[in-house]
Amino acid sequence: MKRLERILSNKTKSYYDWIIILGGTNDLAYNKNADKIFNEGLKLIYNMVLKNTRLAVMTVIENGHYLPEHKQDKERRTLNTMIKNFAENYEDKKRICLIDLDKKIPYHSMKDINQRKAIWDDPIHLKATGYDQMAKFIFEKLYKKIKQ
Numbered sequence: 001m002k003r004l005e006r007i008l009s010n011k012t013k014s015y016y017d018w019i020i021i022l023g024g025t026n027d028l029a030y031n032k033n034a035d036k037i038f039n040e041g042l043k044l045i046y047n048m049v050l051k052n053t054r055l056a057v058m059t060v061i062e063n064g065h066y067l068p069e070h071k072q073d074k075e076r077r078t079l080n081t082m083i084k085n086f087a088e089n090y091e092d093k094k095r096i097c098l099i100d101l102d103k104k105i106p107y108h109s110m111k112d113i114n115q116r117k118a119i120w121d122d123p124i125h126l127k128a129t130g131y132d133q134m135a136k137f138i139f140e141k142l143y144k145k146i147k148q
Helices: 002-007 025-029 034-050 071-089 113-119 128-147
Strands: 018-022 054-058 096-099
Touching: 002 034, 018 034, 018 128, 025 034, 025 071, 034 054, 034 071, 054 071, 054 128, 071 096, 096 128, 113 128
Parallel strands: 018 054, 054 096
Antiparallel strands: none
16 A cells, blocks of 8 residues: 555656556455455555545456355455446546456356367466456446546
């Protein structure tokens, strides 16, 4: 958080029109619960960013390490709900953009195994084509938001 505070200081705040945040992935991997990740981390970061600039928040994607029934995947879904609720309930809609990666880059819910093999390198990491797909989706959502 200190690094982000420094980046957002008065000296540099005019350099950034948007800040994009994907957070919580590693916290979930270390078995932290969604409430703690969101309320003691992401929410503080989101509010810090929104004081200075506009914010794009992203949901956490599935991975092959945890089955959908697993406690950690349930925590991931809970965290995603918290992220979505924050974005949807933020009063100034022009300053926030929700990028729902979870629905765009599935793992377990992807029915086509060949498609999964094309974008996933292993159960946790995407291939270059997967990251390209992610980048394209982020661009499309932000471009649409900026053009509103």
